[in-house]
Amino acid sequence: MKHPSIIAAHEQSPLLEPEPTTNPTMLKHGLMGLRAMRGGKAMPQTIGHRGFKAAAPENTMAAFKAATEAGVDALETDLHLTRDGVVVLCHDETLQRCYGNKAKVRDLDWSEISQLRTLREPHQPMPRLIDLLEYLDLPGLEDIWLMLDIKTHDDAEEIMKRTAETLASVPSKTPWSTRVTPCCWNATYIKLSMTYLPDYHITHVGFSTSYARCLTHIPNISFSMLRHSVASPFGGRFLRDMKQLGIPVHVWTVNEENWMEWSVREELSGVITDEVALFHDVCDRIGNAEGQAPATNKGLRKTTAPKSWFLYQKARFWGEMVLIHFLITIFLARDWLKHGSQSRHINKIERSTTKTHHKDRAG
Structure with a gap:
């Protein structure tokens, strides 16, 4: 039996289709560049x-x-390698939390990890990437695409190689390159994705946003950004520029209703959300409401609550922004220590894509 989104997509009206105002270059991103139709309107x-x-x-079948x-229109998951080179789906570097x-x-x-079960009920085993791919190849799931967040705890080349081998090992009715996007935290992994998965859209x-702007020359790139990084005035400019360039932007992790409206x-x-049902409810409500502004520009809902509550929410928002940017600085410093200067890797990618472009024009 097909689940409702597939029935809507194939038998009623398209679930995913571009808005009339969508930049035509958005279409080159396939499923990743489209928007969902809910309540008769285009939604994220x-x-x-x-x-x-x-x-x-989390991260279980x-x-x-x-x-x-x-x-859902897509799934997001995280990749790690076992000692014997099996690509498994787990967010953390250690097994303690889950x-x-x-x-x-x-x-x-893998033989040891496969015996473990989640602490949270119902107790589940850890799946491999191959298990998820085989599931997504079942009839009725052809329209669902997949974001693979490649964690940086393993050897970069080894995990990219193993991921590519796993994707190649699972037959699919539609090419995985049209349904799967490797999600890379830095230029090192982007360059390896271009080597091992040359036909895939890269996220x-x-x-x-400054780092992301340095990557816009890469063909078929899209961005998955922390919500706070694109909610500031600089983030608003980034969103406008990416829309003009036809580059898809997804945000994480959006679980609060006011952020969903934003x-x-x-x-x-x-x-990208943990609260799938709530996000659908928000989209349906907004889609069915005529002429209602869903949210303010900063992710804070319009409210009739006391002014003190509103000031608290605004202070909380900017407090989160300061904390997030502090953590960003730490993350980038750690990344630099582990992978070296990212500008060098970005320049290599730019030279590589320029050579490919000239070669294509000459051909």
Whole structure:
């Protein structure tokens, strides 16, 4: 039996279609560049964060199945390598938080990890990437695409190579290159994605709009940004520029209703959320409401609450912004220590894409 989103897509009206005002270059991004139709209006696509985390243990097959049954447009998950080179779906470097084991994922073989179960009920095993790909190839799930957040704890070349091998090993009715996007935190991983997955759309996932701007020359790039990084005045300019360039922008992790409304107002390409059902409710309400402004420009809802409450919310918003930018600085410093100067890697990518462009024109 097809789940409701697939029925709507194939038998009633397209679930995903570009707005009339969408930049035509957005179409080159395939499913990643489209917007969902809800309530007769174009909305951001719904992307299940680690599956449907609110309904089942994160990054488990139960969470992914719950997400597809809830009608998501895409799934987001995280990649790590086991000691024997198996690509598994787990967010953390260690197994402590989700599985109660203090070991790091890379320090155990798949045969050991496969015996673990989540601390959260219903107790679930950790899936491999191959398990999720085989599930997404089932009839009725062909329109669901996948974001692979490639964590930076493993050897960069090894995890990219193993990911490419896994994708190549699973037959699909439609090419995985049209349904899967590797999500890379820095230029090192982007360059490796271009090497090992040359036909795939690439997503840069990160915090810095300045860093993202340096990557706009890469063909078929899209961005998955922390919501706070694009909610400031500089972020607003970034969103406008990316829309003009036809580059999709998705944001994470959006679980509060006011942020969901802000995402709709900003006409984002997609929203990565734990609260799939709530986001659908918000989209349906906004889509069915005529002439109602869904949110203010800063992610704070219009309210009739006392002024003190409004001031508290505004102070909280900017407090979060300061904290996030502090954490961004720490993350970028750590990344520089581990991978070296990113400007050097970006320049290499730019030279590589320029050579390819000239070669194509000469051909």
